Amino acid sequence: MDPPSKSHASLFQVYLRLRPPPAANSTAERFLLVEAPEEGSAPTHITLNPPNDRRRAIEKFAFTRVFEEDATQLDLFQGTKVLPLVEGVLAPHGGDGTDGLLATLGVTGSGKSHTILGSKTQRGLTQLSLDAIFRSIDQNIVDCDTNASLETSIRSSDASEAAIFSATSFIDSIYTDFSVSTSSRAGSRAATPMTVRPQNDLFRPSLSDDFPQLPGCFPTSPRGVRLVSYEDEMTHVTLLSTPPSQMKKPSSLRRTPVASTKPKLANMSPNKHYMTLTSTAKSKNVTKSRSKGDFSLSTSRRQLQRPTNFPQVPDISSIRASCDPSAEYAVLVSMYEVYNDRIFDLLTPPMKSHNTKEARRRPLLFKSTELSPDRKVVAGLRKIICGTLKEALMVLDAGLHERRVAGTGSNSVSSRSHGFFCVEVKKRRRGRTSGPWGTSTLSIVDLAGSERARDAKTQGTTLAEAGKINESLMYLGQCLQMQSDANSTPKPNLVPFRQCKLTELLFSNSFPSTSLANSTSHRRAPQKAVMIVTADPLGDFNATSQILRYSALAREVTVPRVPSITSTILANGNTGASFPRPESRPSSDRSDPGRISPVSPTNTTTTTTTKSFFQPVNMRGRTFSPLSDTERATMENAALEIARMADMIEQLNAELAHETEARMTAEAHLLSLEDRAIELEQEIREECHADFEQRLAMEMGRWKASLSIEQERGEAHWDRKVEVLTRGVGVTLTSPSDDDDDEDYGNENEDKENVLIENLEQENERLRRENTVLKRELAGRTPTRRAPLQERGDVPSSKADNNMAGLGSRMEKLRVTSGNSNHGHGNDYGSNNNSNNNIGHSTGSPKKKVRKLPAKKWEAADFQDDFM
Numbered sequence: 001m002d003p004p005s006k007s008h009a010s011l012f013q014v015y016l017r018l019r020p021p022p023a024a025n026s027t028a029e030r031f032l033l034v035e036a037p038e039e040g041s042a043p044t045h046i047t048l049n050p051p052n053d054r055r056r057a058i059e060k061f062a063f064t065r066v067f068e069e070d071a072t073q074l075d076l077f078q079g080t081k082v083l084p085l086v087e088g089v090l091a092p093h094g095g096d097g098t099d100g101l102l103a104t105l106g107v108t109g110s111g112k113s114h115t116i117l118g119s120k121t122q123r124g125l126t127q128l129s130l131d132a133i134f135r136s137i138d139q140n141i142v143d144c145d146t147n148a149s150l151e152t153s154i155r156s157s158d159a160s161e162a163a164i165f166s167a168t169s170f171i172d173s174i175y176t177d178f179s180v181s182t183s184s185r186a187g188s189r190a191a192t193p194m195t196v197r198p199q200n201d202l203f204r205p206s207l208s209d210d211f212p213q214l215p216g217c218f219p220t221s222p223r224g225v226r227l228v229s230y231e232d233e234m235t236h237v238t239l240l241s242t243p244p245s246q247m248k249k250p251s252s253l254r255r256t257p258v259a260s261t262k263p264k265l266a267n268m269s270p271n272k273h274y275m276t277l278t279s280t281a282k283s284k285n286v287t288k289s290r291s292k293g294d295f296s297l298s299t300s301r302r303q304l305q306r307p308t309n310f311p312q313v314p315d316i317s318s319i320r321a322s323c324d325p326s327a328e329y330a331v332l333v334s335m336y337e338v339y340n341d342r343i344f345d346l347l348t349p350p351m352k353s354h355n356t357k358e359a360r361r362r363p364l365l366f367k368s369t370e371l372s373p374d375r376k377v378v379a380g381l382r383k384i385i386c387g388t389l390k391e392a393l394m395v396l397d398a399g400l401h402e403r404r405v406a407g408t409g410s411n412s413v414s415s416r417s418h419g420f421f422c423v424e425v426k427k428r429r430r431g432r433t434s435g436p437w438g439t440s441t442l443s444i445v446d447l448a449g450s451e452r453a454r455d456a457k458t459q460g461t462t463l464a465e466a467g468k469i470n471e472s473l474m475y476l477g478q479c480l481q482m483q484s485d486a487n488s489t490p491k492p493n494l495v496p497f498r499q500c501k502l503t504e505l506l507f508s509n510s511f512p513s514t515s516l517a518n519s520t521s522h523r524r525a526p527q528k529a530v531m532i533v534t535a536d537p538l539g540d541f542n543a544t545s546q547i548l549r550y551s552a553l554a555r556e557v558t559v560p561r562v563p564s565i566t567s568t569i570l571a572n573g574n575t576g577a578s579f580p581r582p583e584s585r586p587s588s589d590r591s592d593p594g595r596i597s598p599v600s601p602t603n604t605t606t607t608t609t610t611k612s613f614f615q616p617v618n619m620r621g622r623t624f625s626p627l628s629d630t631e632r633a634t635m636e637n638a639a640l641e642i643a644r645m646a647d648m649i650e651q652l653n654a655e656l657a658h659e660t661e662a663r664m665t666a667e668a669h670l671l672s673l674e675d676r677a678i679e680l681e682q683e684i685r686e687e688c689h690a691d692f693e694q695r696l697a698m699e700m701g702r703w704k705a706s707l708s709i710e711q712e713r714g715e716a717h718w719d720r721k722v723e724v725l726t727r728g729v730g731v732t733l734t735s736p737s738d739d740d741d742d743e744d745y746g747n748e749n750e751d752k753e754n755v756l757i758e759n760l761e762q763e764n765e766r767l768r769r770e771n772t773v774l775k776r777e778l779a780g781r782t783p784t785r786r787a788p789l790q791e792r793g794d795v796p797s798s799k800a801d802n803n804m805a806g807l808g809s810r811m812e813k814l815r816v817t818s819g820n821s822n823h824g825h826g827n828d829y830g831s832n833n834n835s836n837n838n839i840g841h842s843t844g845s846p847k848k849k850v851r852k853l854p855a856k857k858w859e860a861a862d863f864q865d866d867f868m
């Protein structure tokens with residue numbers, strides 16, 4: 001098996017790193033062997049020997065290079081060609097840079113985070129890459145702190161709708177500066193492995209009067225001032241921070257006496273953490289929660305302690321990447337994680353939901369934007385402009401505090417999300433203050449590890465997370481598989497990278513958009529990518545072989561053939577030789593337990609079997625008499641049958657294991673889907689509720705406005721009517737001498753009054769007719785039937801008949817008005833009773849009208865009534 005040709009356009013250079021055995025697992029059987037390389041070259045091939053089962057296929061894998069257990073971080077940095085990636089981003093020869101991607105992949109606990117982020121004493125590839133970048137552009141980097149217009153121009157050139165801040169303001173808003181810690185103080189979950197925090201120091205906050213607060217940032221203390229411990233009402237978590245009640249007055253800084261603070265800190269529960277608010281954090285209660293590298297306990301971001309120094313080894317001061325001397329550079333750092341197939345910013349703090357009061361992050365979209373139509377970007381990230389290596393490391397430290405981790409049976413600090421650390425290098429020609437910035441990005445990715453629920457002993461949310469992790473890694477595997485297939489076939493393979501967020505993020509820059517191929521916009525070069533696969537040679541064989549199967553650049557399988565028992569007996573029995581034992585390998589092979597001699601190409605197909613799977617110990621050393629042909633044939637048949645059945649059992653076992661695994665993954669997936677559905681439901685409910693409230697308020701406002709308009713209109717309408725009536729009545733009441741005094745009524749309203757009088761006359765006429773009809777009807781009735789009608793009082797009595805043909809006692813009331821009217825107009829209104837009715841009918845609402853009559857006129861009416 002030859003290593004893949006480098007000329008082929010591989011998406012990734014794939015390296016394998018083996019981790020040293022963990023102390024607890026040192027007795028486990030080693031299943032991964034590195035083949036000895038040719039003289040003077042680095043190893044590139046490994047062989048996987050299934051432990052405890054000599055009949056399973058032996059697999060052989062090829063990588064760009066294999067790093068054995070003793071490889072250092074510096075070996076990795078130099079050997080994996082990270083420097084060319086950095087140079088690609090810096091574009092030393094002018095023009096735009098090329099995006100770079102550096103990722104780690106492996107089974108949980110195999111050393112991915114160790115490789116990428118380092119440890120307490122050793123720097124990882126992220127820190128080394130940052131160091132290389134800042135060293136290289138040392139003379140060419142712009143200083144945004146002294147030139148505000150630079151920040152503005154960087155902001156306007158950003159295509160990802162990002163919120164861009166200077167490192168100074170971000171760091172000041174995140175970190176406190178108490179150069180203190182007690183031994184009992186809660187450290188951070190995710191204190192970056194590389195950070196070294198002061199230990200056993202006194203709690204000694206420094207004073208500072210002002211501290212910038214980024215929008216949406218956690219309320220923080222000005223470099224440690226105003227820090228008190230208090231119990232968060234919602235979470236009942238003891239926090240070392242400023243109580244909400246005191247947050248409004250930054251000027252009234254109060255130093256908390258050391259004595260009063262210490263005891264509370266000592267009681268701080270290591271399990272209590274602000275991340276208990278999230279579902280992820282709940283999983284931490286299942287197992288112990290510790291940080292990567294630092295192994296200190298959890299604290300909230302509200303109290304991040306400013307790291308005092310960072311590990312300095314390995315030192316790469318002698319290594320320098322070249323940069324473009326005619327350009328000026330700016331470096332922007334952003335961090336995000338892919339958790340349950342959603343993207344979350346690690347530099348933006350969670351916001352409290354209005355309804356649930358729960359701190360949550362908003363998932364971000366990976367999409368094309370107005371300024372980036374041909375290329376998808378993570379939109380809405382927070383990006384920090386860093387001027388120095390230290391600033392970048394502090395931002396990295398802050399982001400890692402937000403990354404989701406949990407303790408599992410496989411790793412005490414296991415990443416539950418795929419972490420992305422992005423170094424965006426902006427570049428433009430030196431001295432062109434208004435020139436555009438070109439951007440290229442180095443993305444460093446710490447993938448979450450694949451894990452088996454049985455080994456990881458996960459449950460609940462952590463199990464669901466594992467399901468999501470495994471699912472996304474399966475899609476990644478399919479994409480990588482396409483790459484290795486592409487090496488063996490000339491047919492172009494389509495990489496199915498749009499299946500999930502992780503693969504989209506990892507591969508979309510490998511395939512720059514062709515949709516705008518004809519447009520004038522500049523076409524970007526495909527990214528350069530390096531994948532470091534980590535493996536534990538003593539770890540989980542099945543999980544490791546699965547990862548290696550899809551990540552290796554080439555693979556070869558050697559199927560052991562079941563030997564004929566007869567031939568074995570004949571070959572060994574007659575001579576009395578014992579069966580070959582594994583340890584009977586040549587001594588040269590045994591000298592290095594991790595290495596084997598290269599497998600000869602002729603042995604790599606299907607027939608290589610160096611060890612018998614039958615070990616009939618009790619037969620060893622005996623001699624046998626020759627067998628007859630029949631016996632031999634029977635034994636051959638029996639052996640074949642046994643071998644066939646053994647094969648079948650093995651196959652069924654493999655299928656069973658596969659099905660079990662699939663079921664567990666599906667169950668975990670289902671759990672995560674349920675979780676997601678609940679979250680979605682909650683979000684939709686919240687949105688609907690807010691929407692409903694908004695609409696309701698709007699409708700209420702509209703309804704009130706239209707009601708008041710209607711009311712006003714009604715009032716005005718009635719007022720006008722009453723006015724007309726009042727005037728009409730007023731005219732009738734007005735004496736000729738009054739007319740002289742009131743010229744307005746006499747002249748201006750003459751027409752209106754005439755109309756009214758006409759109306760009244762018509763009405764009067766109608767009522768008169770009605771009256772006549774009633775009279776006739778009454779006259780036609782018998783006396784016995786008349787009496788009750790009289791009692792009812794709504795028909796004219798004989799007395800009324802004689803006087804003015806009134807309509808009963810109810811009409812009597814209106815007679816007052818009628819009397820008044822008649823007083824002025826005499827026969828114009830016909831009988832008094834008729835004019836009463838006329839008023840009542842013509843207005844439609846006699847009560848209101850009557851009520852609105854001026855008091856004086858009523859008095860006059862009474863007087864008239866009495867007079868009559």
Ligand SMILES: Nc1ncnc2c1ncn2[C@@H]1O[C@H](COP(=O)(O)OP(=O)(O)OP(=O)(O)O)[C@@H](O)[C@H]1O
Nearest residue numbers: 019020108109110111112113114411414415448449
């Ligand atoms: N090359 C190495 N040298 C020394 N220690 C190592 C090495 N690789 C891994 N380790 C140790 O193994 C442990 C697990 O490693 P690490 O956390 O990096 O695994 P991981 O692959 O990131 O796991 P997960 O996917 O669960 O996050 C850590 O304690 C780490 O320090």
